[in-house]
Amino acid sequence: MSALAKLENTERQERDFVGYGPRPPFMSWPDGVKLAINLVLNYEEGAEYSWLEDGRNDNWGEYNIPNSPPVRDLGTETHFEYGSRAGVWRLARLFDRTGIPITVSACAVALEKNPAVVEWMNARGHDLLGHGLRWSEYSTVERADEERQLHDAIALYRKLTGRRPLGWNCRSFPSVNTRDLIVKEGGFLYYSDPCNDDLPYFIDHDGTRLLVVPYSKTLNDSRYLIAPGYSNPRDFAEDCRSAIDYMISEAEETGGRMLTIGVHARWMGQPNRASGLRDVIEHVQKTPGAAFMRREDIARHWLDNHETFNRDA
Numbered sequence: 001m002s003a004l005a006k007l008e009n010t011e012r013q014e015r016d017f018v019g020y021g022p023r024p025p026f027m028s029w030p031d032g033v034k035l036a037i038n039l040v041l042n043y044e045e046g047a048e049y050s051w052l053e054d055g056r057n058d059n060w061g062e063y064n065i066p067n068s069p070p071v072r073d074l075g076t077e078t079h080f081e082y083g084s085r086a087g088v089w090r091l092a093r094l095f096d097r098t099g100i101p102i103t104v105s106a107c108a109v110a111l112e113k114n115p116a117v118v119e120w121m122n123a124r125g126h127d128l129l130g131h132g133l134r135w136s137e138y139s140t141v142e143r144a145d146e147e148r149q150l151h152d153a154i155a156l157y158r159k160l161t162g163r164r165p166l167g168w169n170c171r172s173f174p175s176v177n178t179r180d181l182i183v184k185e186g187g188f189l190y191y192s193d194p195c196n197d198d199l200p201y202f203i204d205h206d207g208t209r210l211l212v213v214p215y216s217k218t219l220n221d222s223r224y225l226i227a228p229g230y231s232n233p234r235d236f237a238e239d240c241r242s243a244i245d246y247m248i249s250e251a252e253e254t255g256g257r258m259l260t261i262g263v264h265a266r267w268m269g270q271p272n273r274a275s276g277l278r279d280v281i282e283h284v285q286k287t288p289g290a291a292f293m294r295r296e297d298i299a300r301h302w303l304d305n306h307e308t309f310n311r312d313a
Contacts, residue, residue, distance in 0.1 A: 013179065019197055025309035026255035027199075029301065034251035034289035035244065035259060036298055039102045039281075040129065040215075041091060042264045043117060044171075045084035047107035047134040050077060058135075062266070064225040080266055084114050087269015092120050094274060098281050103295040105129040105169055105262075108156040118160050127296040128157065129192065130165030138175040147181050154185070166296050167192050169215055183208045190299040198247075199258055200302040213258075213299050219243060220262040221273060233276025240280040248289050255309075258298065 029036045048058040051072040059065050061079030068076070095102055104117075104126050111118050121128065132138070133153035138146050154164050168182050169192040182191055183205045190200070190211040197214045204210075219240050223229035230236045240261060247257040261280070268277055284290045 013176065016196075019201065020199065024199055024254055025306070027305070027309040029256045029291075029293070031291070032289070033256070033291045033293070035247045035257045035291070036293040037244070037259045037261060037284055037290060038295050038298060039100065039292055040260060040262045040295070041088075041095075041102055041104050041126075042131065042262060043083075043088060043104055043106040043110050044131065044135040045080045045088070045110050045265060046113035047110040047132070048080055049135070060222075060225070062225075083264065083266025083269055084110070084117075087267075088114075088117060088265040090269050090271065090274050091263070091265060091277070094278055094281070095126075096124065098278075098285065100281060100285075100292040101294045101297075102126050102292070103129050105131040107131045107133065107135050108153040108160070109134050111160050112156060115160070122161060127294040128161060128163065128165045129295055130154070130157065130168040132170060135171050137172065138170050138178055139173045141175060143175075143177040143181070146175055146177055147184075150181055150185060154187075166190065167213065167299065169193055179205060179210070183210060189296065189303065192295070200298065200306075202306075211299060211303060213295055213302070214260070216260040216262070219260065221264055221267045222262075224267055224273065230276075233273050233279070236273065236276040237279040237283075241283050244280075244284060244287060244290055248287060251289065 048060070049056050051057055057068040057073040057076055058080070059068055059076075061073075061076035062082075063076075063079075065076070104121050106117070106128065130153060133149040133156065136149065141149070158164050164187060166187075166189040168178075168188060170178055174193040178193060179191065182188055190213045192213050192215045194212050195215050195217055197212075200211055200213045202209050202211055221230070221236065223236075230239070243259060247259055251257045263277060268274060281292075284292060
């Protein structure tokens with residue numbers, strides 16, 4: 001793509017600093033739920049950058065190493081392997097024991113390398129959030145390559161799971177082309193790259209109405225690796241509890257709220273950190289008005305009911 005075309009794409013996506021403003025829609029979730037909590041399990045193991053496949057190492061293993069040496073990094077590779085070999089199953093057992101619905105944001109290649117994860121997802125009815133063919137940094141990928149990867153990912157998801165993802169969320173940062181490609185591809189209920197609101201909202205993209213179900217990097221186990229971050233599971237649990245309790249109280253004034261909690265198999269799947277997530281799940285289940293919901297169900301409820309939400313409450 002030419003520099004001019006890139007500039008045109010960049011300029012087409014205007015920034016919105018207002019959103020719903022001081023009066024968000026006063027809305028209700030099903031069954032009297034005041035706070036819909038979407039727990040997202042990010043599954044990327046086997047789809048990350050590696051020396052063997054890319055001539056570079058990823059920097060998001062157990063240690064966030066910005067400048068990895070130009071040799072094969074077996075330490076980082078095996079940290080990712082822990083997520084698929086042990087971590088994902090520790091979390092799966094926790095979700096099964098507590099009976100909560102989750103969203104699995106999975107790279108297609110990661111699922112291809114561990115079919116048992118697909119079997120578990122389908123058997124438990126967890127929904128699928130598209131997370132790329134591989135765990136690639138699309139902000140630096142040419143448009144044609146990103147489009148090819150999008151097509152290949154959807155085809156592979158269909159082959160592996162029997163369904164296509166109804167939402168999309170890139171690694172860390174979308175490119176200036178991602179939203180346009182999502183709209184062009186079609187078949188998506190929602191888009192989840194933006195992290196700019198607490199509630200779903202609609203945007204107009206060249207005449208196509210697109211529902212955004214915002215993601216969040218705030219309550220995310222990546223903060224075990226970055227500063228300011230979590231030094232132990234109590235930090236994570238307390239951070240989540242604080243947000244949950246505040247949102248529940250806020251819902252009395254503003255109406256239904258939404259909260260995203262993001263975890264990763266290789267990080268939260270470690271036994272010490274899983275204990276913090278267990279505490280959060282137990283807190284939600286003991287808190288009246290709070291409930292876990294799949295991302296697909298949040299999107300469908302918004303699409304089906306948004307016209308009834310009262311902006312004047």
